[in-house]
Amino acid sequence: xxxxxxxxxxxxxxxxxxxxxxxxxxxxxxxxxxxxxxxxxxxxxxxxxxxxxxxxxxxxxxxxxxxxxxxxxxxxxxxxxxxxxxxxxxxxxxxxxxxxxxxxxxxxxxxxxxxxxxxxxxxxxxxxxxxxxxxxxxxxxxxxxxxxxxxxxxxxxxxxxxxxxxxxxxxxxxxxxxxxxxxxxxxxxxxxxxxxxxxxxxxxxxxxxxxxxxxxxxxxxxxxxxxxxxxxxxxxxxxxxxxxxxxxxxxxxxxxxxxxxxxxxxxxxxxxxxxxxxxxxxxxxxxx
Numbered sequence: 001x002x003x004x005x006x007x008x009x010x011x012x013x014x015x016x017x018x019x020x021x022x023x024x025x026x027x028x029x030x031x032x033x034x035x036x037x038x039x040x041x042x043x044x045x046x047x048x049x050x051x052x053x054x055x056x057x058x059x060x061x062x063x064x065x066x067x068x069x070x071x072x073x074x075x076x077x078x079x080x081x082x083x084x085x086x087x088x089x090x091x092x093x094x095x096x097x098x099x100x101x102x103x104x105x106x107x108x109x110x111x112x113x114x115x116x117x118x119x120x121x122x123x124x125x126x127x128x129x130x131x132x133x134x135x136x137x138x139x140x141x142x143x144x145x146x147x148x149x150x151x152x153x154x155x156x157x158x159x160x161x162x163x164x165x166x167x168x169x170x171x172x173x174x175x176x177x178x179x180x181x182x183x184x185x186x187x188x189x190x191x192x193x194x195x196x197x198x199x200x201x202x203x204x205x206x207x208x209x210x211x212x213x214x215x216x217x218x219x220x221x222x223x224x225x226x227x228x229x230x231x232x233x234x235x236x237x238x239x240x241x242x243x244x245x246x247x248x249x250x251x252x253x254x255x256x257x258x259x260x261x262x263x264x265x266x267x268x269x270x271x272x273x274x275x276x277x278x279x280x281x282x283x284x285x286x287x288x
Contacts, residue, residue, distance in 0.1 A: 001287055003170050004185045004217075007194040008204025010175035013224040014194045016257060016267065017281075018172035019046045019132070021192070023266040024278045025168050025287065026131030032166035034157045035136040036184040037174040038122060038149040048264040049127035049134050054160075057122035057137070057152045059145055060101040066091050068113035075105035075114060100145055122149035124156050130266060133164055147179030154183065168287060177207050185211065190285050191219035192248070197232035202239065209245060220248035220284060228253040248284035251277055 005018040015037070022033040035043040044051050062075070069091055076086035083098040084105060096119055106114045121143040125136045137153035139146045154171070161169065173184035185191060191212045195205040205221070212219040221240055226233050240247050256274070260267040268275045 001168050001190065001285075002188040003168065003190045003192060003285065003287070004173055004188040005170060005192045005194060006173040006181060006184065006208055007201070008175065008177060008208040009195070009198075009201045012194045012196045012201055013251070013257075014175075015042055015046060015172055016261075017192065017194050017222055017224070017251070017278075018170050019043050020266055020268060020274070020278045021282060022132045022170050023047070023130045023268060024275060024282060025170070029167040030133070030164055031131065032133045032135065032157060032161055032164065032169045034153060034169060034171045035134065036150045036153055036171050036180065038137040038139040038146045038153070038180060039174060041136050041138055043134060043172055044125070044127060044136055045264055046261065047129050047132060047134065047266065049129045049132075051125035051127045051134075051136060054124045054126045054135070055156060056120045057124060057149050058118040059099075059121045059143075059148055060103065060116050061096050061099050061119050062094065062103075062105050062114045063117035064092065064094070065113045065115065068111050070111055070113070072110065074108045074110065078104040078108045080104070097142060098144075101148075121145055122152070124153050126160065130269075133160075133166060135160060146174070147183050150174075150180045150183040151186075154186070175204075177204075177211055181208075182211070185215060185217065188217055191217050192222055192281070192285070193219055194222045194224055195236060196225045197223065197229040197236060199232070202232065202236055205236070206239070209243060220246045222249040222251065222281060223247060224251045225253040226250040246284065249277060249281035 025031040035041040073086040076084040085093040135157040195201045
């Protein structure tokens with residue numbers, strides 16, 4: 001089963017929930033956790049996992065053959081990222097750090113003077129602890145195409161899983177609802193939307209639920225810090241009822257979660273009582 005853990009707003013506890021669910025699932029069967037928050041991966045820290053480099057993520061960039069180039073400037077005119085600068089009578093100048101690899105310049109060149117090259121935009125890492133097989137993505141500093149890195153880590157995770165044959169795979173997404181999150185949700189069976197009782201979290205939860213509905217993926221809501229602000233917790237529950245989305249878990253606001261982060265351990269290792277909460281969430285998802 002492919003389970004995506006998302007929620008929209010940053011800081012709601014997505015990584016905590018994803019790692020905790022992975023540890024609980026790993027007690028019974030082989031489990032894989034994919035950290036798809038390429039811009040700020042942290043699952044390895046929460047699980048004290050030493051990472052090994054698995055592969056580099058590369059992106060297409062154009063390469064000019066100036067023996068063929070006729071200095072027409074068409075490549076620059078179609079570049080929506082302004083990665084190609086052109087002055088009449090001069091060869092085009094290329095800024096590779098801005099390029100997103102759309103290939104419009106290659107298609108537009110009338111003399112086929114542009115071919116494909118590549119640049120490294122990220123890295124895929126692997127590691128294991130607490131029975132959890134982690135596959136982690138990290139965007140190279142200064143690069144922009146985090147969606148491509150996430151898409152690649154999903155592909156590499158499936159490739160790795162051909163060997164380890166994990167029964168369940170959890171995908172820990174980044175915040176928001178942009179390309180990296182969409183790449184995280186693609187091809188999943190269930191979305192766990194983690195929220196908290198604040199106005200911004202409820203606002204972003206609605207946006208994520210719109211995505212789930214659009215892609216026709218089953219979903220459930222986990223309310224983290226549910227006892228922190230009861231009035232807004234009631235608003236989340238009201239929204240869930242009106243939208244017919246089940247609330248599959250409620251996690252209290254406790255210092256144990258801070259201690260777990262500082263000690264780089266799953267919260268259930270700090271206090272075994274939390275196992276009941278995450279086992280209940282797993283049961284409500286319907287994981288066999």
